[in-house]
Amino acid sequence: xxxxxVVLELSAETCLAHYxxxxxxxxxxxxxxxxxxxxxxxxxxxxxxxxxxxxYRLWFTPQGRFQAIARLDRQS
Numbered sequence: 001x002x003x004x005x006v007v008l009e010l011s012a013e014t015c016l017a018h019y020x021x022x023x024x025x026x027x028x029x030x031x032x033x034x035x036x037x038x039x040x041x042x043x044x045x046x047x048x049x050x051x052x053x054x055x056y057r058l059w060f061t062p063q064g065r066f067q068a069i070a071r072l073d074r075q076s
Contacts, residue, residue: 001060001062001067002059002062004057005055005072006036007028008026008054010026010053011051015047015051019043023040024039025037025038025039025040026038026043043069045069046069046071054071054072056071
């Protein structure tokens with residue numbers, strides 16, 4: 001399954017907009033500079049009180065559909 005690593009820095013307010021469905025997709029840049037778009041629903045798995053901050057790995061199907069997200073670095 002293809003994967004891509006991204007750094008996400010999203011405030012709690014931004015995550016709330018995604019959570020409430022006011023925003024359907026997240027747009028981010030990968031560590032190698034590619035533009036990545038994935039469903040905002042994925043943030044529900046990784047959001048904390050202060051938002052989403054850190055480096056994450058996203059997995060996609062061979063057809064390019066989002067599959068999973070996991071944090072790569074530890075929060076301080």
